[in-house]
Amino acid sequence: MSAPAGVSGAAAATAKLESVVGSEFVRSTAGGITEYAIDGVAPKLVVRPQNAEQTAETVRTALEEKLGVIACGARSAVGVGMPPTNYDLALDMTRVTGIASYDAGDLTISVNAGMPLSELARVLAEKKQFLPLQVPFFERATVGGAIAAGLDSPLRHFYGAPRDFLIGAEFVDGTGAQAKSGGRVVKNVTGYDFHKLLHGSLGTLAVITRLNFRTYPLPVARRGFLASFADDLAALAFANEVGASALTPIVLEMLSPECAGLLFAQYAPFASFCAAQNRREWTVCLGFEGSGEVCERYAKELSRMAREAGAQNAVTMHDEQFAALLEILREAPVAMRDAAAEAVVMRFAALPSQLADLLRAVRSFAGSSWMTAPVLVRGGSVMYLALLPRAGDETALRQMEYFWKSVGSLRGKLEFRGSLVFAAAKWKAALNVWAHVEFDSEMERRVKKAFDPNGVFARGRFVGGL
Amino acid sequence: MNSGILAEMEKIVGARNLLSRAEDLVLYEYDGSVEKARPEAVVFPSSTRDVVAIVKLAVQRDVPIVGRGAGTGLSGGALARGGGIMLAFGRMNKILELDFENRRAVVQPGVVNFDLTRAVEHAGFYFAPDPSSQKSCTIGGNVSENSGGPHTLAYGVTSSHVTGLELVLPNGEVKRIGGKLSDPLGYDLCGLLVGSEGTLALVTEIVTKLSKKPEAIKTLLAIFETVDDATETVTELTARAITPAACEMLDGWTLGAIEDYVHAGFPRDSGAVLLIEIEGIAEAVAGQALAIDEVCKAHHAREVRTAKDDQERELLWKGRKTAFGALGRLAPSNYVLDAVIPRSKLPQALRRVVQIGKESGLQVGNIFHAGDGNLHPLVLFDPRKPEEFREAVRVSEEIVRYCVSIGGALTGEHGVGMEKAELMTLMFSEADFALMRRVHAQFNPTGLLNPGKVFPMGKGCGETRVRTSPLASHAPSAVPA
Numbered sequence: 001m002s003a004p005a006g007v008s009g010a011a012a013a014t015a016k017l018e019s020v021v022g023s024e025f026v027r028s029t030a031g032g033i034t035e036y037a038i039d040g041v042a043p044k045l046v047v048r049p050q051n052a053e054q055t056a057e058t059v060r061t062a063l064e065e066k067l068g069v070i071a072c073g074a075r076s077a078v079g080v081g082m083p084p085t086n087y088d089l090a091l092d093m094t095r096v097t098g099i100a101s102y103d104a105g106d107l108t109i110s111v112n113a114g115m116p117l118s119e120l121a122r123v124l125a126e127k128k129q130f131l132p133l134q135v136p137f138f139e140r141a142t143v144g145g146a147i148a149a150g151l152d153s154p155l156r157h158f159y160g161a162p163r164d165f166l167i168g169a170e171f172v173d174g175t176g177a178q179a180k181s182g183g184r185v186v187k188n189v190t191g192y193d194f195h196k197l198l199h200g201s202l203g204t205l206a207v208i209t210r211l212n213f214r215t216y217p218l219p220v221a222r223r224g225f226l227a228s229f230a231d232d233l234a235a236l237a238f239a240n241e242v243g244a245s246a247l248t249p250i251v252l253e254m255l256s257p258e259c260a261g262l263l264f265a266q267y268a269p270f271a272s273f274c275a276a277q278n279r280r281e282w283t284v285c286l287g288f289e290g291s292g293e294v295c296e297r298y299a300k301e302l303s304r305m306a307r308e309a310g311a312q313n314a315v316t317m318h319d320e321q322f323a324a325l326l327e328i329l330r331e332a333p334v335a336m337r338d339a340a341a342e343a344v345v346m347r348f349a350a351l352p353s354q355l356a357d358l359l360r361a362v363r364s365f366a367g368s369s370w371m372t373a374p375v376l377v378r379g380g381s382v383m384y385l386a387l388l389p390r391a392g393d394e395t396a397l398r399q400m401e402y403f404w405k406s407v408g409s410l411r412g413k414l415e416f417r418g419s420l421v422f423a424a425a426k427w428k429a430a431l432n433v434w435a436h437v438e439f440d441s442e443m444e445r446r447v448k449k450a451f452d453p454n455g456v457f458a459r460g461r462f463v464g465g466l
Numbered sequence: 467m468n469s470g471i472l473a474e475m476e477k478i479v480g481a482r483n484l485l486s487r488a489e490d491l492v493l494y495e496y497d498g499s500v501e502k503a504r505p506e507a508v509v510f511p512s513s514t515r516d517v518v519a520i521v522k523l524a525v526q527r528d529v530p531i532v533g534r535g536a537g538t539g540l541s542g543g544a545l546a547r548g549g550g551i552m553l554a555f556g557r558m559n560k561i562l563e564l565d566f567e568n569r570r571a572v573v574q575p576g577v578v579n580f581d582l583t584r585a586v587e588h589a590g591f592y593f594a595p596d597p598s599s600q601k602s603c604t605i606g607g608n609v610s611e612n613s614g615g616p617h618t619l620a621y622g623v624t625s626s627h628v629t630g631l632e633l634v635l636p637n638g639e640v641k642r643i644g645g646k647l648s649d650p651l652g653y654d655l656c657g658l659l660v661g662s663e664g665t666l667a668l669v670t671e672i673v674t675k676l677s678k679k680p681e682a683i684k685t686l687l688a689i690f691e692t693v694d695d696a697t698e699t700v701t702e703l704t705a706r707a708i709t710p711a712a713c714e715m716l717d718g719w720t721l722g723a724i725e726d727y728v729h730a731g732f733p734r735d736s737g738a739v740l741l742i743e744i745e746g747i748a749e750a751v752a753g754q755a756l757a758i759d760e761v762c763k764a765h766h767a768r769e770v771r772t773a774k775d776d777q778e779r780e781l782l783w784k785g786r787k788t789a790f791g792a793l794g795r796l797a798p799s800n801y802v803l804d805a806v807i808p809r810s811k812l813p814q815a816l817r818r819v820v821q822i823g824k825e826s827g828l829q830v831g832n833i834f835h836a837g838d839g840n841l842h843p844l845v846l847f848d849p850r851k852p853e854e855f856r857e858a859v860r861v862s863e864e865i866v867r868y869c870v871s872i873g874g875a876l877t878g879e880h881g882v883g884m885e886k887a888e889l890m891t892l893m894f895s896e897a898d899f900a901l902m903r904r905v906h907a908q909f910n911p912t913g914l915l916n917p918g919k920v921f922p923m924g925k926g927c928g929e930t931r932v933r934t935s936p937l938a939s940h941a942p943s944a945v946p947a
Binding site: 103104105106107108128129160161163164173175177178179180181183184185186187188189190191192193194196197199200201205216217218246247248290291293294296297349350351352353381382415416417437439440441442443444446447449450451453462463464466 | 565567568569611612614618619622623625626641642643645646647648649650651652653654655657658660661662678680681701704705707709746747748749750752753806807808809810835838839840873874875876877878879880881882886890893894895897898900901902904905907908909920
């Protein structure tokens with residue numbers, strides 16, 4: 001999009017789009033539509049197509065009118081990524097909703113992109129199935145938005161990333177053509193696996209219209225275990241021991257004392273657990289599932305291992321308590337964001353063997369600031385860290401810059417990647433969301449060019465400036 | 467191929483790593499499929515540097531290049547359809563690093579699949595993708611075709627087990643994507659590259675996941691009087707959300723051939739068996755075994771036998787994995803198909819496969835990954851009879867078309883290759899191909915890398931439908947690995 005649309009261009013575009021989706025589903029305001037703003041950039045047009053055909057037609061119109069397009073679902077995670085550099089039209093996919101087909105007997109489902117995750121979960125639960133896509137904003141997020149935003153699920157530790165259960169997709173590419181990849185069977189290597197590229201692509205490649213998933217049976221029982229340890233090293237040692245054992249927990253997370261306090265304070269069953277801890281203790285959260293016998297074995301072995309690892313406090317949780325814990329862990333990055341007005345939530349991907357070193361380093365950097373820094377470690381290889389500035393602290397930016405620069409000093413010593421998940425636009429500009437994702441983006445550029453040759457989608461938001 | 471290029475290649479890799487005589491090249495015109503295409507030279511690189519040098523030379527001289535592992539593929543993916551240079555990776559077969567703490571291995575593409583498992587089993591790990599050819603196929607080939615195997619029912623195909631790749635692009639550039647970290651950097655390029663059938667880049671190094679061996683494994687053999695009873699059992703296991711690690715079906719006719727070959731302990735008088743494996747912690751395995759036994763018996767299983775020890779278990783799997791070889795004793799050649807159907811349609815699909823076989827007059831055996839609906843009908847034929855070969859190809863195509871028509875896919879683990887390039891239009895539209903071509907052009911703009919694969923050759927070509935018989939020339943018959 002070399003030339004942004006002028007005022008007369010915008011009027012022409014509006015008329016065209018109204019003929020595509022109906023006038024009641026196009027909004028246009030010269031001053032920008034603030035509820036669709038991303039990092040303070042508001043689009044002048046919002047289009048709400050009803051189906052894939054209308055979506056494609058909208059993209060083609062945007063191409064003709066040289067409008068920059070960002071697709072969105074419930075807009076819960078639309079702030080992930082750098083601020084948009086070219087955002088004229090918000091393509092709201094929430095009307096492209098519903099189940100396209102559900103073959104419960106095959107453990108597969110095909111869902112339109114605008115379907116809310118929570119509604120999908122209810123449909124699946126009726127057939128005693130579920131999708132391991134337990135991501136933040138679960139009650140609001142759409143399935144298409146969840147895949148595009150690429151946020152983590154605590155169940156990833158056992159069930160893997162969407163790469164492992166997303167079996168096909170339909171989408172509109174940057175030429176305005178409706179394309180697809182994969183299919184609706186659980187095993188399929190026909191053609192290029194484009195659907196895998198869509199996960200976490202922040203809408204920079206295509207507008208997702210439909211997704212096909214492999215589903216999983218809900219277990220007979222799903223329970224949890226919490227144990228607290230004197231410090232991070234003791235907690236890590238316990239988590240590593242569980243990892244090395246024959247047990248295969250579905251959730252394995254570790255919370256710093258600040259994080260446990262933040263997450264558990266509102267929930268009665270865990271608040272008492274937290275209250276029993278002193279301020280330095282780290283908490284390990286585990287989930288496991290299966291038959292009654294299987295769960296009993298887990299509870300017994302975890303209790304023994306925790307005792308031997310010097311746990312200060314340990315508790316086994318029944319199904320309902322674990323469901324509440326899973327929800328808390330699922331929404332943890334959001335809770336971290338909401339813990340301070342101008343919080344920054346960072347995500348680090350690390351090697352399990354270097355996690356302790358990385359943890360020690362970032363905790364030490366955070367310790368030299370005035371900010372509280374809750375940490376959550378997911379599955380031994382992902383770490384969320386939030387920096388929570390005090391209200392009105394004018395030195396917050398300087399402290400954050402110092403922290404983020406210090407993280408850079410670890411490059412070359414440790415293998416990791418660090419990016420900002422949630423941050424106010426002003427922090428994003430100062431810190432750069434992708435500062436510590438070091439890579440040669442030339443390969444990604446080839447993919448972007450093939451999918452979106454005219455740069456119509458979400459320019460500037462993705463790593464590498466894509 | 468002109469002698470100038472041969473001389474330059476010899477300078478790069480040395481005479482002992484270059485083949486160009488017709489009698490040597492003939493061995494490389496086959497893989498495990500019924501396809502055939504002869505390269506003009508075969509080069510054995512020993513390093514990424516060799517690969518880069520050969521690729522640059524090929525591009526300079528406008529000569530096609532195709533990568534090859536062990537040549538066990540079943541879709542013609544590693545054949546030199548456009549002639550030119552074959553890069554055979556068999557000598558780049560080093561395991562470069564075993565990192566147990568992070569559960570990763572770094573390997574060269576020529577490492578044999580099972581050799582990686584052998585190298586790590588002492589520490590309680592294994593490499594999960596387990597194609598039937600795992601004792602000879604290479605991990606580079608697995609990456610290229612996104613290979614599966616019986617246990618991919620639980621653990622996923624190769625792409626679920628690769629986190630990083632070193633690539634040589636068709637312009638000679640070396641790129642690294644991903645690494646040991648489980649998150650992709652930027653777009654999930656490993657997800658795109660694994661299974662791209664060597665049409666986007668050559669893979670020179672692979673970072674794989676290592677899986678932890680389960681605490682308990684139980685292998686069940688359920689014996690049925692009819693194929694219908696066996697397939698309906700699989701459908702009900704899926705519907706009841708019982709998820710074994712592997713669930714294989716072998717029909718009665720096939721079992722006889724296997725018993726003659728390896729004496730695996732399969733019955734000779736049954737309609738079909740299911741070979742089911744359950745893994746996990748002991749309590750979970752015990753519970754699942756009971757549930758599976760119950761479903762099998764509800765579907766009239768004559769017997770549900772549990773392998774009593776590792777030896778019996780290994781023998782049953784040996785029977786399954788050498789089945790294609792066993793059938794090689796019954797006919798001069800066979801055509802192993804690969805197609806996928808929704809699991810709930812397994813009974814009707816098998817009935818249709820049997821019917822198509824009967825109508826053709828050719829013997830069709832069925833040995834396949836029932837648990838994920840991945841069919842492998844096996845059509846026996848005599849390549850000395852061209853009409854029989856043509857009929858085998860027609861039967862295979864009819865079966866694949868039927869599978870796609872009921873919501874299935876062209877290939878579950880063998881890849882599209884040459885074999886199914888023309889059939890891609892059954893699943894994909896012109897817009898789908900347009901995007902695939904744009905991606906292809908971004909990585910492989912000259913089209914010199916593995917030409918004639920994945921994409922249909924175009925209307926009027928119909929090359930794959932009028933294939934010459936494998937015995938049209940002097941070449942020996944193909945026996946899939």
